[in-house]
Amino acid sequence: MSEATAKGRKVIGGIDASGGHPVEYRFTHARSGNRHLMVVFANIYAPDDYGWATGVLDNLRSNILWIRDRFDDGNTYYLCREMDFTVEQSVIGLITRVMKSLGLTPGDVTLWGSSKGGSAALYFGLRYGFRNIVASVPQLRIGTFVRDVYPDTGRHMLGEAMTDDDVRVLDAVLPDLLASGASPETNLYLVSSPQDEQYPTQVEPYLGLLQRYPNFNLIFSESPFITDHGKVTQRNTPPLLGIAYLLVEGIAPRLGLTRHGYEEPDADKSGITSFLESTSVVQGSFAAPVVTAPRRHDLLSTTHVRLAGRAPGAVRVSIWEHGKYLASAPVDADGGWTWHREQPWAAGEHRVRLFAVDASGYQSERTEVRFTTSEHVTAPVPDSPEPRRTLLPPLVHTPEPYQQLLDVQVRLTGAANGATQVGFRENDVFLGSCPLAHDGRWLWNADWRWTEGPHTVEVFVVNAAGDESPPAPVTFAVIPTPAAPAH
Amino acid sequence: MSPAPANGRQLLTGIEAAGAFPVEYRFAHAQKGNRHLVVVFANFSAPGDYGWSNGVFDKLRANILWIRDNFEGKQSYYLCRGMDFGLEQSVVTLISNVMKSLDLTTESVTLWGGSKGGSAALYFGLKYGFKNIVAIAPQFSIGTYVKNVHPGTARFMLGEGVPEENVRIVDSLVPDLARSGANRAANIYLVSSPQDDQYPTQVEPFLGLFQHYENFNFVFSDSPHIADHTQIAGRNVPMLMGIVNLLIDGIAPRLGFVSNGFEEPNRDRSAIDSYLAATSRVRGDEFLPPVVTAPGPGAELRRDAVRLTGHAPGAVRVVVWEHGKYLGQTDVDAHGAWSWELGRAWSKGEHPVKVYGVDASGFQSRRTEVRFTAVDSGAAAVAQPMERASVISTAGPSTTAPVVLEPVAHEQVMDSRVVFAGSAAASTQVGFRENGVLLGGTAVAPNGSWSWEAGWQWAAGAHVIDVFAVDASGTESPATRVPFTVMQTSTGATPASYYGGTY
Numbered sequence A: 001m002s003e004a005t006a007k008g009r010k011v012i013g014g015i016d017a018s019g020g021h022p023v024e025y026r027f028t029h030a031r032s033g034n035r036h037l038m039v040v041f042a043n044i045y046a047p048d049d050y051g052w053a054t055g056v057l058d059n060l061r062s063n064i065l066w067i068r069d070r071f072d073d074g075n076t077y078y079l080c081r082e083m084d085f086t087v088e089q090s091v092i093g094l095i096t097r098v099m100k101s102l103g104l105t106p107g108d109v110t111l112w113g114s115s116k117g118g119s120a121a122l123y124f125g126l127r128y129g130f131r132n133i134v135a136s137v138p139q140l141r142i143g144t145f146v147r148d149v150y151p152d153t154g155r156h157m158l159g160e161a162m163t164d165d166d167v168r169v170l171d172a173v174l175p176d177l178l179a180s181g182a183s184p185e186t187n188l189y190l191v192s193s194p195q196d197e198q199y200p201t202q203v204e205p206y207l208g209l210l211q212r213y214p215n216f217n218l219i220f221s222e223s224p225f226i227t228d229h230g231k232v233t234q235r236n237t238p239p240l241l242g243i244a245y246l247l248v249e250g251i252a253p254r255l256g257l258t259r260h261g262y263e264e265p266d267a268d269k270s271g272i273t274s275f276l277e278s279t280s281v282v283q284g285s286f287a288a289p290v291v292t293a294p295r296r297h298d299l300l301s302t303t304h305v306r307l308a309g310r311a312p313g314a315v316r317v318s319i320w321e322h323g324k325y326l327a328s329a330p331v332d333a334d335g336g337w338t339w340h341r342e343q344p345w346a347a348g349e350h351r352v353r354l355f356a357v358d359a360s361g362y363q364s365e366r367t368e369v370r371f372t373t374s375e376h377v378t379a380p381v382p383d384s385p386e387p388r389r390t391l392l393p394p395l396v397h398t399p400e401p402y403q404q405l406l407d408v409q410v411r412l413t414g415a416a417n418g419a420t421q422v423g424f425r426e427n428d429v430f431l432g433s434c435p436l437a438h439d440g441r442w443l444w445n446a447d448w449r450w451t452e453g454p455h456t457v458e459v460f461v462v463n464a465a466g467d468e469s470p471p472a473p474v475t476f477a478v479i480p481t482p483a484a485p486a487h
Numbered sequence B: 001m002s003p004a005p006a007n008g009r010q011l012l013t014g015i016e017a018a019g020a021f022p023v024e025y026r027f028a029h030a031q032k033g034n035r036h037l038v039v040v041f042a043n044f045s046a047p048g049d050y051g052w053s054n055g056v057f058d059k060l061r062a063n064i065l066w067i068r069d070n071f072e073g074k075q076s077y078y079l080c081r082g083m084d085f086g087l088e089q090s091v092v093t094l095i096s097n098v099m100k101s102l103d104l105t106t107e108s109v110t111l112w113g114g115s116k117g118g119s120a121a122l123y124f125g126l127k128y129g130f131k132n133i134v135a136i137a138p139q140f141s142i143g144t145y146v147k148n149v150h151p152g153t154a155r156f157m158l159g160e161g162v163p164e165e166n167v168r169i170v171d172s173l174v175p176d177l178a179r180s181g182a183n184r185a186a187n188i189y190l191v192s193s194p195q196d197d198q199y200p201t202q203v204e205p206f207l208g209l210f211q212h213y214e215n216f217n218f219v220f221s222d223s224p225h226i227a228d229h230t231q232i233a234g235r236n237v238p239m240l241m242g243i244v245n246l247l248i249d250g251i252a253p254r255l256g257f258v259s260n261g262f263e264e265p266n267r268d269r270s271a272i273d274s275y276l277a278a279t280s281r282v283r284g285d286e287f288l289p290p291v292v293t294a295p296g297p298g299a300e301l302r303r304d305a306v307r308l309t310g311h312a313p314g315a316v317r318v319v320v321w322e323h324g325k326y327l328g329q330t331d332v333d334a335h336g337a338w339s340w341e342l343g344r345a346w347s348k349g350e351h352p353v354k355v356y357g358v359d360a361s362g363f364q365s366r367r368t369e370v371r372f373t374a375v376d377s378g379a380a381a382v383a384q385p386m387e388r389a390s391v392i393s394t395a396g397p398s399t400t401a402p403v404v405l406e407p408v409a410h411e412q413v414m415d416s417r418v419v420f421a422g423s424a425a426a427s428t429q430v431g432f433r434e435n436g437v438l439l440g441g442t443a444v445a446p447n448g449s450w451s452w453e454a455g456w457q458w459a460a461g462a463h464v465i466d467v468f469a470v471d472a473s474g475t476e477s478p479a480t481r482v483p484f485t486v487m488q489t490s491t492g493a494t495p496a497s498y499y500g501g502t503y
Helices: A086-101 A116-128 A142-148 A151-158 A164-179 A199-210 A229-235 A237-247 A270-278 B086-101 B116-128 B142-149 B151-158 B164-171 B173-179 B199-210 B229-235 B237-247 B270-278
Strands: A002-004 A010-016 A023-028 A037-040 A063-067 A109-114 A132-136 A187-192 A216-222 A257-261 A290-293 A298-301 A306-310 A316-321 A324-330 A336-340 A348-357 A367-374 A395-398 A403-406 A412-415 A421-426 A429-435 A441-444 A453-462 A472-479 B012-016 B023-028 B037-041 B063-067 B109-114 B132-136 B187-192 B215-222 B257-261 B291-294 B299-302 B307-311 B317-322 B325-331 B337-341 B349-358 B368-375 B403-406 B411-413 B419-423 B429-434 B437-443 B449-453 B461-470 B480-486
Touching: A010 A086, A023 A086, A037 A086, A037 A116, A063 A086, A086 A116, A086 B270, A109 A116, A109 A237, A116 A132, A116 A164, A116 A187, A132 A237, A142 A151, A142 A164, A151 A164, A164 A199, A187 A199, A187 A229, A187 A237, A199 A216, A229 A237, A237 B237, A270 B086, A290 A367, A306 A348, A316 A336, A324 A336, A395 A472, A412 A453, A421 A441, A429 A441, B012 B086, B023 B086, B037 B086, B037 B116, B063 B086, B086 B116, B109 B116, B109 B237, B116 B132, B116 B173, B116 B187, B132 B237, B142 B151, B142 B164, B151 B164, B164 B173, B173 B199, B187 B199, B187 B229, B187 B237, B229 B237, B291 B368, B291 B437, B307 B349, B317 B337, B325 B337, B403 B480, B419 B461, B429 B449, B437 B449
Parallel strands: A037 A063, A037 A109, A109 A132, A132 A187, A187 A216, A216 A257, A298 A367, A403 A472, B037 B063, B037 B109, B109 B132, B132 B187, B187 B215, B215 B257, B299 B368, B411 B480
Antiparallel strands: A002 A010, A010 A023, A023 A063, A290 A306, A306 A336, A316 A324, A316 A348, A348 A367, A395 A412, A412 A441, A421 A429, A421 A453, A453 A472, B012 B023, B023 B063, B291 B307, B307 B337, B317 B325, B317 B349, B349 B368, B403 B419, B419 B449, B429 B437, B429 B461, B461 B480
16 A cells, blocks of 8 residues: 655555554655655644645655554554553554664654654653654643543543543653653754643643753744644744754754744735835836837738837837747837848737837836738838838817817818828727818718717828828717707 | 746746846745745856746745846846946845835845855845855855856956956955954855865865854755755755745754765665565465455346455455445454445446455455446346355364365366365365466365355366465465366357467
């Protein structure tokens, strides 16, 4: 029965039945030749009575031995069944055999666990002299604790009666080891919290004994995320793993007695948010480049697409299609830019996105140009030596910008040069057109009644060659004609 | 343009243009209210000139500021262009603006980088008083290093011609800070390796400068996975993540001068492998799989009347699975017999069901498969399990090989249905193997006799069957070998050899 963890690390299950109680375990081999063994004891409520077995230790390069705390269908703190301590003997038998099979010594072993597992890590570590102990929120007075809090476990460990004598024996197991100074070389790492309701009875009274150990480290976690015993380990998983990553390298960090936590989940973020906005690469105040060619929805030859436009204030225009960078076109001193692609475009519709970049590297908002290329469109005659005259947008005389007009009064007038026709668009919808008078003036009345509200009409001109000018927009508001007064 | 890493942490990109040089950065907000800032400087070959930006910090709860080392298209150690240290000023402006915007002080900032980035972390950390500095394989003599190894960077930093006096000025930047005891209270973590060819010139001569620092830590990584300078960081990622996870929580570990590494990737694993095999949850021949006496292989059963029965000596329960899914389990009685029903109707069709035994210690036997077909009510008669005694003998001193009476050794069996029979005193079961493959088993009657029929037609040709007995404690006897030959029968089946393998 081997299962693979998320990282593909193979976990091997087994049972060491050479002691008085069969001991179930899971094991995973070290990676990259690491020479350390991590032994993991389970907390109460650990799934299947294996602790830290949800993949959280996947990146740890050491050998890992998870031991199941399930003996005769009950939890035992890996210690005893009705005061019979052959459970402990069987567990230490397993640890010793795995350690020896790996050619390791107790100097290469870390015992690890939280809550019930933390008590076990402390007990086995001190009693049998392993190098490192990491215990998150352990119980140090085990007997009283199981009798009062987990009576099922209490009866399982102490016997049906849970006699006071036996409770006292179990209570004394850990404090006696500490008092005797067992395994003074051990590196001890303890995590606790003032928000752990067990702290005053299960940890605090023993800090004096613990501090006699030369490398005793306490992480005292004052975090707003800790509401009770069960949350301490969860909050402290990153620093605990930090310690583990160092220990399995043979490095025993000295932390001393540290208080930490003090997160501010509701800290005011306005300072950093406004800094990030004001220095954001994309600056809203930096105008997007204007594309003058090709025009929207132009049909072009695949080999002759010239992109041109204006980007005042920019040093270059960055050109992308479908999230892929195409090119960067330099912007000349008067703000103009142009780009022609060397290789032909694929036939079909293209949506090219562009943004301008200034000298500091800030980027404008994006703009988009759409055009279609076809292999069946013949390329235009190469630029004639005669300079092409640009067709200027028409001048709009009326309405004046933002003028309010009655719906019956809307009439667009203006003038244009070098054109033959004037066209009108609103929201990309062609509205109509009118010819130019000889003197260049034009006048257009829509043959419908305009809807109430604001309108922005783009006016453009077309010359005899079919060139279209850039549009001249005009915005005005239409108000309904009041009803005729009653008789 | 903010790429999101795998775990959905958003990266914001920006440019701090308040200084003489625009400084590009990426930023990720802290998670879970963490109040620390990690500033990351880039090494030489970092993609996009951002260091440690491949997702390795995705789970780090701190605010993270990656600074790009790309100024006018060149790398600069975040220091200077043509000896113009306005570049350094622009970088520290960015750091302090971000720090202040987060309402943090230098006490809550870690500067981080490898190689070139390590030099920058040391320089900015010592000079501007940031609390934590993590420098992996940095260069201390930056001028000489760029002159010899990165001439393009040298020209950009030190000016055309790379004047010697400029080389010396930049060489002394970091050592002078350390020599003067700048930011003596900083927590400094330096990582190097004897396999780094830069160690003797770029690190070792400068370690003494830190002797008066309050928390100077040096990790000397003597690892077979480090072949050169560029592999130090990769080898030490977990340890470095360990350090940074503590630092961002306000805990500064004291490591002192330590060595790590010493891995043995090719170490002989036979001892642990044999221990794991010996304690494997799934046992081998010492714990026989359960014998399924009913249904027989290929039996057709009514969907609502399927009962699995059998023997599993040595087991306390048997567990039933199908297609990798647990179906149920049942206890094995004192005589080794068990019987199990699903408790609901089976789906129509063939069911390959796997059964294994579990003993009192939790060990499992190998799997026995039984295939039967569930059919609708009335379509098939309930297959009658073979009548078998479930009483076992507990007398007798030890298990001996069973006696096989039928077939006789080297017998030529005319029928493709071969019946085995014999006696096995003091045993509870006999089993049958061919070429090491378990074929099946049967219980031993109280008088010690047994008989077994495979339930399939034996292929024509020679067979060698090992028959073994198992006693109540699960101990397997030596095998009795029965060679026999099944002759071609004339029951109408086309001889298999006819096809000849031409299709």
